[in-house]
Amino acid sequence: MVADVSEGCEVITADAGDRSGGLLGPQAVDGREHVSVTAPEPALGFSTLYDHWRGREKGNLFSYSLGSPSEHWSFYQMLGTPIVYMMWEIDFARWSWNDFPLYHTVYETFSAMAHLDPEFVYHQALGRLWAVLAQRLAQQPLLPIDVRDVEKPLRLGLDHIRRSYGQLMDRHNVSLGGLERAVQRYVTAAQRFHKKIISRTDYSDLELRQINDQMVGVERSFVDPNGLLVDEQNRNAVFGTDPDHEYNGVLFPDVVETLLQVSEQSEQPDLWQCVRRALAAAIFVVNGAAASLADPSHFVRPWPETEPDQTLTRN
Incomplete structure (x- = not known):
């Protein structure tokens, strides 16, 4: 089989x-x-x-x-x-x-x-x-999954980047603002989704399939089919493996590893471009996870945007 x-x-x-x-x-x-x-x-x-x-x-x-x-x-x-x-x-x-x-x-x-x-x-x-x-x-017809639990590792990853590389990023005018907003969008979407699914119990089989697919699809949204910059055989842009120790994990692996490289050679413009690219990929997949929790009958963005999102560079 x-x-x-x-x-x-x-x-x-x-x-x-x-x-x-x-x-x-x-x-x-x-x-x-x-x-x-x-x-x-x-x-x-x-x-x-x-x-x-x-x-x-x-x-x-x-x-x-x-x-x-x-x-x-x-x-x-x-x-x-x-x-x-x-x-x-x-x-x-x-x-x-x-x-x-x-x-x-x-x-x-x-x-x-x-x-x-x-x-x-x-x-x-x-x-x-x-x-x-x-x-x-x-x-269980409805999978025992709580999409709100994803917030914790997202916050832990952000905090680690900010604590370890925040000052270095500030000196080179690179912002974590875009990733912070993407994480908050996910948190808002997860809370809204959870509130919706617990509001009733009389789901049809088709509705149960839809909800279960959305919950499982959250972590699938984290996979970048192009592979990571630091290790193309890894594709998960949120949960990764330490290149130096396969038994250790890293949150936002591409962002962390490119920042580690640039911290050792901070005056290399090409390396900073890699940092921006890694940040853009992380923002994209987290936004994708938030969008995966929207009502599939709505084909508009699940969050309002009033101005262009300055995700990577401060003015």
């Missing part, structure tokens, strides 16, 4: 280790955290898996640093499919290792796993979470 993976609503993958954690696209947060609250986990001594997580981790349980360490890379980079990459990691409060010491060695065998997790309770816990989340995605 041949499946059209471009029509998938979400990709769920799993890994191993010894502490809960997760890498995920923004629209996967709502579903995964809600499932963890309801997933029973008596074998680990907790009523739910979420209770176990919070017993070990007081900070963020989820990360938007997707990177490209596994097969999920092709889905979110090539297709813009929402992804969940679930794992057990090391209990850093107990161990001082940087990573699971048997990782990708010939010693990572069934016997080793049977010694570390004799009853395979950690493996079962992750498997149950995966199964419950997959079942929920498959069976």
Whole structure:
């Protein structure tokens, strides 16, 4: 059987280790955290898996640093499919290792796993979470996705650029204003969309298909088919991979990487042109995500423009 993976609503993958954690696209947060609250986990001594997580981790349980360490890379980079990459990691409060010491060695065998997790309770816990989340995605007529969750990584990416390169950009008369406005447009569109879909429950099958397609289409809007300036094999202009470390992720990767290059050679006009081009691409895809949430029967821009948008350069 041949499946059209471009029509998938979400990709769920799993890994191993010894502490809960997760890498995920923004629209996967709502579903995964809600499932963890309801997933029973008596074998680990907790009523739910979420209770176990919070017993070990007081900070963020989820990360938007997707990177490209596994097969999920092709889905979110090539297709813009929402992804969940679930794992057990090391209990850093107990161990001082940087990573699971048997990782990708010939010693990572069934016997080793049977010694570390004799009853395979950690493996079962992750498997149950995966199964419950997959079942929920498959069976709920309206996908458990909240498009408002995309705001957080967009803001985090903006804040990082502003904090790390804001003064450099000011000195060269390059503005983040266009990207800031695009992010705000998305936030406004997402809030309007969410308010609309919760206002009723009597959707027809055709309306449900339309709403689900719009929600999944948000992250597809982030894919630039031309590829990124710094790495043509990557196409996601919002969620990227650190060129120096494939296990680390970068928000607005082209903008960040071109700014990093220009910070080392700031008097190179061609490099600043690359920064402007990367900013323009980021603005375009975020605006596209906002537009994807508009009522498809409306063929006008979903936001008013009273004057030309000075996106890249200050007067």
